[in-house]
Amino acid sequence: MPDAEVKYMPVDAQESGFSGGGLWRIFHAIRFLGDFFAGVGVLVCLQLACAVIVDPRGDFNTGVFPVIVRDARQIKMRLFRSKNVYKSAGGIVLGSSRAMKLSPMDLEKAFGYKFFNFSVDSARAEDFLAIYRWARSLGAKPRLIVIGLDLDALHDTVGPDSRLAQNKELNEALTGKPASQKLIKFHTYKSSLTIAFMKDLAFSLKQFVLPAKVFSHYEDDGYLRYDEWERLRTAGKFNPHDRDDVCLNEYIYRFQDMKGLSPARKLQLEEVITEAHADGAEVIVWLTPLPPDTSAVLEAKTGYKVLLRDARVYLAELSGRLKVRVYDYSTIDAYHGTSAGWYDCGHTDEKDSSLIVSALAAGRR
Amino acid sequence: MVFNSDIFLFAFLPVVFTLFWLARTKRERYILLTLSGYVFYGYWNWRFCFLLLFSSLVSFFAALKIGQSGSRAKARYWMIGSISVDLALLGFFKYYNFFAINAARVFPDAMIPLFNIVLPVGISFYTFHTISYIIDVMDGRVKPTNNIYEYLTYVGLFSQLVAGPIVRFRQIEDDLEHVDRPIQPDYMARGLGFFVIGLVRKVVIADSIARLVNPLLASQHPLSLAGAWLAALGYTFQLYYDFSGYSDMAVGLGYLFGIHIPQNFNSPYRALGIGDFWRRWHISLSSWLRDYLYIRLGGSRSGVFHTNVNLLVTMLLGGLWHGANWTFIVWGAYHGILLILDRIFKAPLSRLPALAYQTGTFLLVIVGWVLFRADNIHSALRWLGWMAGIGTGTQGAPVTLALLVAACLAAINTVPEAWDLRLGGTRKWAYAYSLVFFVAYLFMNGKDSVFLYYQF
Numbered sequence: 001m002p003d004a005e006v007k008y009m010p011v012d013a014q015e016s017g018f019s020g021g022g023l024w025r026i027f028h029a030i031r032f033l034g035d036f037f038a039g040v041g042v043l044v045c046l047q048l049a050c051a052v053i054v055d056p057r058g059d060f061n062t063g064v065f066p067v068i069v070r071d072a073r074q075i076k077m078r079l080f081r082s083k084n085v086y087k088s089a090g091g092i093v094l095g096s097s098r099a100m101k102l103s104p105m106d107l108e109k110a111f112g113y114k115f116f117n118f119s120v121d122s123a124r125a126e127d128f129l130a131i132y133r134w135a136r137s138l139g140a141k142p143r144l145i146v147i148g149l150d151l152d153a154l155h156d157t158v159g160p161d162s163r164l165a166q167n168k169e170l171n172e173a174l175t176g177k178p179a180s181q182k183l184i185k186f187h188t189y190k191s192s193l194t195i196a197f198m199k200d201l202a203f204s205l206k207q208f209v210l211p212a213k214v215f216s217h218y219e220d221d222g223y224l225r226y227d228e229w230e231r232l233r234t235a236g237k238f239n240p241h242d243r244d245d246v247c248l249n250e251y252i253y254r255f256q257d258m259k260g261l262s263p264a265r266k267l268q269l270e271e272v273i274t275e276a277h278a279d280g281a282e283v284i285v286w287l288t289p290l291p292p293d294t295s296a297v298l299e300a301k302t303g304y305k306v307l308l309r310d311a312r313v314y315l316a317e318l319s320g321r322l323k324v325r326v327y328d329y330s331t332i333d334a335y336h337g338t339s340a341g342w343y344d345c346g347h348t349d350e351k352d353s354s355l356i357v358s359a360l361a362a363g364r365r
Numbered sequence: 366m367v368f369n370s371d372i373f374l375f376a377f378l379p380v381v382f383t384l385f386w387l388a389r390t391k392r393e394r395y396i397l398l399t400l401s402g403y404v405f406y407g408y409w410n411w412r413f414c415f416l417l418l419f420s421s422l423v424s425f426f427a428a429l430k431i432g433q434s435g436s437r438a439k440a441r442y443w444m445i446g447s448i449s450v451d452l453a454l455l456g457f458f459k460y461y462n463f464f465a466i467n468a469a470r471v472f473p474d475a476m477i478p479l480f481n482i483v484l485p486v487g488i489s490f491y492t493f494h495t496i497s498y499i500i501d502v503m504d505g506r507v508k509p510t511n512n513i514y515e516y517l518t519y520v521g522l523f524s525q526l527v528a529g530p531i532v533r534f535r536q537i538e539d540d541l542e543h544v545d546r547p548i549q550p551d552y553m554a555r556g557l558g559f560f561v562i563g564l565v566r567k568v569v570i571a572d573s574i575a576r577l578v579n580p581l582l583a584s585q586h587p588l589s590l591a592g593a594w595l596a597a598l599g600y601t602f603q604l605y606y607d608f609s610g611y612s613d614m615a616v617g618l619g620y621l622f623g624i625h626i627p628q629n630f631n632s633p634y635r636a637l638g639i640g641d642f643w644r645r646w647h648i649s650l651s652s653w654l655r656d657y658l659y660i661r662l663g664g665s666r667s668g669v670f671h672t673n674v675n676l677l678v679t680m681l682l683g684g685l686w687h688g689a690n691w692t693f694i695v696w697g698a699y700h701g702i703l704l705i706l707d708r709i710f711k712a713p714l715s716r717l718p719a720l721a722y723q724t725g726t727f728l729l730v731i732v733g734w735v736l737f738r739a740d741n742i743h744s745a746l747r748w749l750g751w752m753a754g755i756g757t758g759t760q761g762a763p764v765t766l767a768l769l770v771a772a773c774l775a776a777i778n779t780v781p782e783a784w785d786l787r788l789g790g791t792r793k794w795a796y797a798y799s800l801v802f803f804v805a806y807l808f809m810n811g812k813d814s815v816f817l818y819y820q821f
Contacts, residue, residue, distance in 0.1 A: 028550040028790075035792050036557060039799025047803075194810045245763055249580040301583040 044193065051192035056204035059166065059188045066207040068200060071163050072097075072120040073127075073170060076222050077134070080116055083220065086140040091115040093222070094131060094272070095148025096123040098288045098346055100224035101353035102148065110361035111144060117222035122161045124153045125265035126174060128272045130164065134173035136279065145276045146360065147269075147285045151304070151311055151330070152254050154269070156262035162191045229343055240342050247345035248297055251290075255302035261310055273322050284360060285318075286327040287311065289337060289352075294345045295330075327363055335359035366408040368560075368614045369568050369809045377405065378618075381523075385622055391545040395514035398544075398622065402521030406486070409527075413485040416454065421520040423450050424495035428502040428509035444503045448496055455492045458485055463689030487527030489686055493653055494520055498534045500657055507535045515541050524618035528611055530629040530649035540624040549623060554790025556620025561801040562783045563613030568809040570773070571607035574599050577766040582738070582748075587758030593751035595762035595770055600738050601731050602773040605634065608647070613783045628784050634730070634777045637722045638714060639703040642730060654683050672708075677701035687737070692745055696736040703729060 052060045058067035058074070080086050090113030093102050097119065104115035118131050128147060135142070152158075164170055165187040171179035191197065206212075215228045232238035273283045290298070298304035312328055319326040329335045332352070336359070341352030348356070366373050381401040388394045407414045427447035434440035465477045498519070501507040510516050516534075519541060525532050578599040581592060588596060612629035619626035629649050636642035643651045662675040677698065684697015707714070714722060732749065739745035751757050788794065 022547070025550055026548055029548045029553050032550055032554055032557075032790055032792075032795050035795035036799050036802075039796040040803055043799065043803040190810070193807060195807045198807060245577070245580045248583060249576055252579060252583055297583050301579075 047193060048189055050201060051189070051197065054201050054204050056197070056200035059192075065204045066211070068204045068207055070121070070216065072100075072218070073131075073163050073167050075218055076116075076118050076120060077167075077169065079218060079220055079222055080118065080135065080140075081138065085116055085220065086135060086138045088114050089116040089140060089142060091144040091146060092132070092135060092140070092142045093117040093119055093146045093148065094123070094128045095119040095146075095288065096150050096153065097121050097224075098150055098348070099148030101343075101348055101350055102146070102357060103350065103353060104221040104223055106354050106357040107146070110357050113143060115146075115221065117224070119148065119222070119224075121163070123150075124155060124158075124160065125262075125268035125272075126160050127164055127170075128153075129268045129275075130167075130170040130174035132272050132276065133176075134170055136275075137173055141279070142276075142281050145272070145281055145283045147272070147283065148288045149269070149285050149311075149315075150288050151307055152258060154261040154265045154311065155254070155258050156260045156265075157257045158254075162187055166191070226343060240344055243344050248294065251294060251298060251346060252301050255298055255304050255307070258303065258307060261307070261314055266314065270318065270322060273318075273324050277322070277324075282325075284325045284327070284363075285315065286356070286360060287315065287330040289329050289332055289335070289348065289356075290346055291339055291342050292332065293339075325363065327360065329356060329359065366405050368611070368618075369564060369805075371810075372408075374806075377401070382621060386548050389545065392514060394544045395512070395518045395541075398523075399514060399517040399521050402518070402523040402526055405523035406521070406526055409486050410483070413483075416485055416488075417491060417521065418517075420451060420454060420491065420495055421517055423447055424499050424520075425510075425513060425516045428499055429511060431499070431502050432509040440503060444499050447499045451492045451496055455488055458482055458488055460685075460689045490529050490531060491520055491526060493531045493650075494533075497531070497653060497657060501533065501535055507538065510534075510538075518544075522619075522624070524615045524622075524624075525626060528608075528615075529647075530612055530615060530626060531653050532626060532649065533653075536627055537619075537624050544623065546623060551790050552620045552623055554794060555788050556617045556622075557798050558617065558786075558788035558794065559613050559620060559783050560617030561798045561805065562786075563610045563615075563617060564805040564809075565801055566606045566610030566613065568610075568805050571603050571610060572808065574603040574606070574766070574769055574773075577763055577769070578603060581760070581762055581766075586760040587756055588748070588751045589759055589761045590751065590754050590757050592760050592762045593748060593757065595766050597731050597735050597748070597752060598770045598774075599762075599766050601634075601734050602770065602777075604734060604737075605630070605777075606773075609782075616783075628782075630782065631784070632777065632782055634727055635723060636726050636730075637719060638711075638726055639700065639707045639729065640711075642726060643700075643704070650683065650686075654679050658682060673705045676704050676708075680704060691742055692736050692739050695742060695745075696733055699733055699736060703733075 052062060054065045055062035056065065056068050058071060080089070091104075091107060091111060093099055093104070093107070093115060095102075099119040100117060102117055102119070104117050107115040118135070120127055120131070132145065159165075164174075166184050168179045168181070168184055171184065213228060216224060216226045218224055229238055269285075273285075276283050295304070308330060312330075315326045315328070318324060327334070329337075332339060332341075335352075335356050337348070337352045337355050341349050341355070343349050366377065368374075381397065384397055385394060388397055403414050403417070406417060424447050427443045430443040431440045434443065462479055462482055465479050469475060469477050498507065498516075502509045519532075519534050519537065520526075522532075578596055581588065581596045581599075609630040616626045616628070627649065629647060631645040631648065633642055633646035636645050659675055659679040662678060663671055664675060665672040678701075680697045680701030681694060682697070684693045684695070684700070687693045687696075717725070735748050735752070736745045739748055747756070
């Protein structure tokens with residue numbers, strides 16, 4: 001067996017700059033720590049200053065440099081409030097980015113009244129409740145709430161999305177209490193201390209110097225348009241598998257730590273349903289699909305299969321208990337979807353989203 | 366709780382550090398370190414603190430009995446009893462279901478029950494800590510301590526509790542005896558240096574590679590030749606930077622409290638031969654296996670055949686220690702065979718040019734890591750097949766991974782380990798550490814990453 005030499009690091013006081021004893025050592029120690037924390041403090045302040053000045057995510061409303069990150073919550077709240085959309089919307093779609101391509105025009109044709117797609121990035125059950133309550137506080141009186149439920153909307157270990165945590169109005173709507181400005185500010189500043197934010201900073205500066213094409217935008221009814229991808233598709237140059245490595249990675253990380261359905265989030269989902277019923281609205285819940293390749297990877301690498309089974313059992317029970325329509329569209333066969341109807345490993349395109357709307361309407365008849 | 370988390374960095378560590386240096390007596394510091402260890406451990410699951418305490422108390426009292434025994438035979442009973450308890454706990458929590466499932470395949474009518482067993486974090490590590498203590502007491506290398514607080518501190522020291530290094534009592538006995546000494550600024554500076562370097566290795570390098578390698582290996586599509594090699598190389602570096610980063614952090618934390626934790630990695634990918642590799646990789650484990658298993662089995666004292674058998678058995682059990690899966694057992698056997706061949710062909714191999722010897726060793730280690738990383742033997746063989754050009758597909762690897770792998774390849778041959786750096790304690794060094802820490806925090810903020818060895 002190899003004879004491993006166990007090594008200790010010799011500590012040379014002269015080389016480290018310390019000498020002397022007693023109080024002098026304590027002074028040195030405190031000064032060294034002080035220098036370290038001062039260094040960290042200066043760097044944090046510099047980073048926060050850049051974050052406020054450049055403001056790539058529009059958190060601080062500085063407005064000097066381009067806002068390059070889409071905060072769907074902020075944008076859709078603004079759209080919903082503007083042009084009295086909130087008054088005319090007979091239906092509201094709640095969900096994550098995987099429900100963003102549900103076309104309000106298709107829904108209007110299917111159900112007979114105007115819809116607003118209020119799906120927001122990485123939405124979980126608390127987002128549905130916050131958005132519904134906020135919409136009602138404006139005076140909206142929807143007749144139908146269509147909830148596109150991702151499995152990880154009921155994630156049991158991940159906290160709320162930071163964009164919800166930073167949203168004062170949604171927080172107040174969710175809790176019924178005035179949101180803590182200090183907590184919101186803290187979350188906003190903390191989220192700027194990330195590599196992702198640094199990349200956004202750099203991209204905003206680059207956009208300022210060399211403006212690039214818009215990747216996507218929301219129409220007045222909340223419908224998402226992938227300007228760039230749709231353009232590439234039309235030109236026959238779009239490949240949905242180009243981003244597979246990044247996309248699959250994202251989903252694996254989402255589900256790796258999910259061990260079960262969160263009781264708190266189930267409660268929040270049920271609160272949306274009961275409050276909507278009390279307000280005279282109908283609710284439809286549908287489990288959002290993933291393409292077969294993605295499901296296979298998740299089943300191999302995470303507890304996705306068991307989670308999906310548990311979600312189906314839960315939703316079946318929920319349907320009976322709260323008298324709500326529930327549809328399992330977690331596989332493409334369930335809504336007669338296609339394996340080609342995807343923009344990437346998790347997001348349906350217009351065609352498959354349209355098929356989902358047709359299936360929802362057919363199920364309601 | 367993991368070292369790269371907000372709760373550890375901004376709550377747990379500052380509080381424990383401050384209270385430790387405010388405490389004056391040995392007893393106060395022992396109690397504080399013990400309690401902090403249990404809080405650290407209990408953050409994951411408080412129920413298993415009782416298991417940790419039970420294991421510690423059994424070995425503590427058994428060691429005292431060994432010390433008090435009039436005869437060696439009686440002392441042996443206490444040693445065997447204590448080790449049996451430790452191994453029984455480890456065996457049940459870690460291996461019961463594995464053996465039950467495999468036994469059921471061989472004896473399908475046996476109706477062997479399976480249990481929903483939660484694997485206690487770090488059980489493999491703290492079990493080896495207690496076993497090493499008992500054996501050292503038995504062999505007279507260490508006097509059994511009659512200070513329960515000192516012993517609980519040793520077993521429950523949070524810096525190495527859940528993922529090593531495997532520290533023997535005699536390695537830190539002197540530091541524990543002098544735990545009441547005043548603050549040593551040079552230790553503190555060195556500790557901070559080790560900690561931030563370890564943090565960067567883990568959250569910047571290892572986690573960045575993991576984000577690229579994991580989807581490759583999760584994909585259902587066969588990898589291309591290049592993709593398979595990049596995945597293998599990526600994992601090779603990911604594992605090294607993850608584990609050595611953690612070890613550096615553990616060493617750093619030890620220094621912050623005046624405790625010398627021994628070196629655990631010494632540029633293993635520069636090894637010349639597999640024997641040399643095991644003198645450089647997870648040193649605390651390889652030396653433990655050597656001293657408490659290989660030598661006990663007879664070592665190299667009973668002829669070539671028995672030496673080879675002892676090597677193979679030691680490495681098989683070393684592989685099994687890593688996890689309850691056939692891949693770990695095969696990996697252990699693979700290294701056992703390589704060690705045997707290394708001994709047999711030592712002379713001709715040592716005449717090879719150093720670069721060829723190092724490259725050959727590195728390639729053999731990579732093959733081993735494929736076995737280590739794969740979910741099962743079938744996946745491992747499939748991956749190795751892709752690396753040999755058999756059954757390859759078109760799934761390549763992102764360019765970023767290729768660049769990272771190239772950078773790591775250059776780094777392992779040029780950048781020294783933290784142990785070889787002269788980490789200073791002047792103002793400039795404090796600012797340097799703050800910059801390194803800040804960069805690491807940007808990478809880790811908002812992401813929860815667990816150490817690869819966390820569940821061992």
